[in-house]
Amino acid sequence: MRVMTVNPGSSSLKLSLVVDGTEVERAVFDRWDGVTSEPLRRKQWPDLDVVAVRFVHGGDRRAPAVLDEAILAELGEFVPLAPLHQPRSLMAAKYAMFGSAPVVACFDTAFHTSMPEAARMYGLPKDLTERYGLRRYGFHGLSCQYAMRRITEMVHDKPGNTRALCVHMGAGVSITAIKGGRSVDTSMGFTPLEGAVMATRSGSVDPGLLVYMLEQKIISAEELSDVLYFQSGLAGMSGTSGDLRDVLAAPDTKLAVDVYVHRIRREIGAMAASLDRLDAVVFTGGVAVHNRNLVGDITRGLEVLGITVVNELLAAHGDRVISPLGALPRVFVITDREELELAEQAEFAVARIKKGVAA
Ligand SMILES: Nc1ncnc2c1ncn2[C@@H]1O[C@H](COP(=O)(O)OP(=O)(O)O)[C@@H](O)[C@H]1O
Ligand SMILES: CC(=O)OP(=O)(O)O
Numbered sequence: 001m002r003v004m005t006v007n008p009g010s011s012s013l014k015l016s017l018v019v020d021g022t023e024v025e026r027a028v029f030d031r032w033d034g035v036t037s038e039p040l041r042r043k044q045w046p047d048l049d050v051v052a053v054r055f056v057h058g059g060d061r062r063a064p065a066v067l068d069e070a071i072l073a074e075l076g077e078f079v080p081l082a083p084l085h086q087p088r089s090l091m092a093a094k095y096a097m098f099g100s101a102p103v104v105a106c107f108d109t110a111f112h113t114s115m116p117e118a119a120r121m122y123g124l125p126k127d128l129t130e131r132y133g134l135r136r137y138g139f140h141g142l143s144c145q146y147a148m149r150r151i152t153e154m155v156h157d158k159p160g161n162t163r164a165l166c167v168h169m170g171a172g173v174s175i176t177a178i179k180g181g182r183s184v185d186t187s188m189g190f191t192p193l194e195g196a197v198m199a200t201r202s203g204s205v206d207p208g209l210l211v212y213m214l215e216q217k218i219i220s221a222e223e224l225s226d227v228l229y230f231q232s233g234l235a236g237m238s239g240t241s242g243d244l245r246d247v248l249a250a251p252d253t254k255l256a257v258d259v260y261v262h263r264i265r266r267e268i269g270a271m272a273a274s275l276d277r278l279d280a281v282v283f284t285g286g287v288a289v290h291n292r293n294l295v296g297d298i299t300r301g302l303e304v305l306g307i308t309v310v311n312e313l314l315a316a317h318g319d320r321v322i323s324p325l326g327a328l329p330r331v332f333v334i335t336d337r338e339e340l341e342l343a344e345q346a347e348f349a350v351a352r353i354k355k356g357v358a359a
């Protein structure tokens with residue numbers, strides 16, 4: 001099956017042609033503005049069976065969905081819950097729907113629908129929680145699903161056996177606790193703003209601080225959203241774009257990187273507490289893959305969890321174990337391949353339609 005995958009991240013647009021599960025061509029548009037459809041116009045692979053689009057937010061949807069106008073409208077309602085991502089996916093999906101192949105939406109949130117209630121719920125009044133659906137959703141699910149498949153394949157294990165943490169470090173950063181192939185907790189929440197410090201996002205801040213800024217009229221609600229999503233994180237602390245290449249090349253940015261590292265370690269510690277055992281820690285995403293020193297720094301502060309790495313293995317390339325032979329947890333660096341997960345999920349959705357099962 002010929003699948004075109006569309007992955008609109010917050011800092012890039014990644015397009016791939018995946019044929020029968022193997023990626024044969026890709027086009028990455030770094031620092032995509034999220035507005036122009038020019039990259040999509042430029043990459044038009046012929047004879048597609050399906051187009052798979054990554055949607056960060058799918059609400060309570062547990063499975064991919066073949067897009068039509070009604071589902072597009074439903075997904076549009078999540079724009080305020082993922083303002084960096086959802087408009088980009090909607091734009092890309094609408095563009096893809098001009099073509100003749102069916103367009104399937106695959107959701108970051110779907111993987112986390114297995115989270116237990118205790119991990120999903122905020123400590124807010126029950127009626128507000130229920131009336132407005134104020135709960136934790138979690139993101140980067142497609143990346144976690146691929147990473148889990150890849151590590152179990154590498155160590156010849158069954159996915160159900162492994163208790164793992166998936167540390168996704170792209171422009172967005174999240175840490176997910178995985179047990180029996182399912183998400184049991186994750187650092188992102190109602191929106192992809194919660195948890196670790198990110199490229200341009202603040203991560204968690206004391207909610208009292210936000211109330212203070214609003215009450216004291218230091219900032220309006222609209223400005224606050226802009227500050228938290230676009231002007232904070234590595235970008236805000238360092239006065240750069242937030243792309244780690246820029247941060248590391250700029251002067252006086254050590255403290256910004258120290259905060260970033262500290263907060264990732266803290267979230268790893270928190271997520272470990274949601275597991276009964278720690279077999280594997282997986283580092284994935286553009287930052288983890290390209291910045292080994294940073295992965296080294298993060299892991300060096302985590303001896304308390306039994307995490308150790310070997311410098312020579314850390315310095316190597318490709319998907320690999322970087323912890324000593326026989327050590328537990330095993331620590332991995334895995335190239336993020338959301339496109340392979342997207343293609344697999346879209347193929348599955350198309351096969352269901354062919355069998356006459358509602359997607
Ligand atoms: N070739 C590279 N060398 C160094 N860092 C890179 C490279 N490519 C990507 N990165 C880092 O990865 C980050 C983007 O990660 P990525 O997973 O592609 O983001 P997203 O999918 O969220 O848009 C950037 O901060 C960038 O610094
Ligand atoms: C959910 C999220 O933050 O995604 P990305 O890292 O691709 O921006």
Ligand SMILES: [Mg+2]
Binds near residue numbers: 009010170171
């Ligand atoms: Mg990404």
